[in-house]
Amino acid sequence: LASRTFHPEPSVIKVKDVEIGGNEVILMAGPCAVESREQLLETAEIVKKAGAKVLRGGAFKPRTSPYSFQGLGEKGLEILAEAREKTGLPIITEVVGTDTVDVVAEYTDIIQIGARNMQNFPLLKAVGRINKPVMLKRGLSATIEEWLNAAEYIMNEGNFNVILCERGIRTFETMTRNTLDLSSVPIVKHLSHLPVIVDPSHAAGNWRWVMPLARGAVAVGADGLIIEVHPNPKEALSDGPQSLNPENLMILSKELKQTAAIS
Numbered sequence: 179l180a181s182r183t184f185h186p187e188p189s190v191i192k193v194k195d196v197e198i199g200g201n202e203v204i205l206m207a208g209p210c211a212v213e214s215r216e217q218l219l220e221t222a223e224i225v226k227k228a229g230a231k232v233l234r235g236g237a238f239k240p241r242t243s244p245y246s247f248q249g250l251g252e253k254g255l256e257i258l259a260e261a262r263e264k265t266g267l268p269i270i271t272e273v274v275g276t277d278t279v280d281v282v283a284e285y286t287d288i289i290q291i292g293a294r295n296m297q298n299f300p301l302l303k304a305v306g307r308i309n310k311p312v313m314l315k316r317g318l319s320a321t322i323e324e325w326l327n328a329a330e331y332i333m334n335e336g337n338f339n340v341i342l343c344e345r346g347i348r349t350f351e352t353m354t355r356n357t358l359d360l361s362s363v364p365i366v367k368h369l370s371h372l373p374v375i376v377d378p379s380h381a382a383g384n385w386r387w388v389m390p391l392a393r394g395a396v397a398v399g400a401d402g403l404i405i406e407v408h409p410n411p412k413e414a415l416s417d418g419p420q421s422l423n424p425e426n427l428m429i430l431s432k433e434l435k436q437t438a439a440i441s
């Protein structure tokens with residue numbers, strides 16, 4: 179179902195009046211995690227000003243350590259909904275388990291499946307039964323074929339609104355958090371009709387590499403970017419080192435506009 183042989187034309191996924199996979203490169207941005215009402219509303223204004231089309235923010239966080247900040251849960255979803263109301267931006271947030279699919283789907287415009295859950299088949303099937311776009315991140319050590327098969331699990335349940343997200347894979351390199359596999363973008367776009375978004379933030383692990391990787395992603399044909407931004411990255415409760423500050427998000431979005439990548 180994800181294959182070009184089944185569906186030769188590229189799929190355009192509509193989220194309110196935003197089209198993902200159309201002619202425009204879509205910028206999604208926001209903090210790794212919703213930390214407080216003030217933090218999210220402030221970031222949402224910055225994201226809107228930068229011309230991003232979708233606001234990201236994690237309410238349920240899949241943290242490597244159980245002692246790290248786990249997110250605000252449903253309270254975080256309420257704050258995201260408030261930010262959507264104030265800015266008009268549709269929201270994307272992650273679901274980490276089948277028990278919270280309904281509550282996440284009730285609030286969000288796009289459901290995110292994180293890298294750690296790419297092969298959580300019960301979760302893939304559960305979001306496949308929901309009538310909302312799903313952004314499926316590539317697993318930490320997943321091949322392109324495994325990633326496309328994960329998309330197939332969602333689509334096989336009836337939900338064809340799948341967006342893929344390349345976020346870097348594990349390699350022997352330690353200078354970056356993950357190695358951004360930019361070759362996956364043209365390959366996936368050749369094999370599949372689904373749109374592909376690139377997340378340079380989780381690949382880089384360091385804000386310094388986010389901008390050059392974002393340029394590369396656009397150059398290889400990504401349909402959009404998802405970028406972590408924080409009003410004060412040093413104080414972030416998660417992924418501060420890779421988060422852009424507001425000034426750098428503005429620079430990135432200006433640059434994308436100049437290359438006419440985004441409108």
Ligand code: PEP
Pocket residue numbers: 210236240291292293294315345380
């Ligand atoms: C995230 O988007 O904050 C996240 C946890 O990403 P990934 O699943 O790619 O690690």
Ligand code: MN
Pocket residue numbers: 210211380406416417
């Ligand atoms: Mn993050």
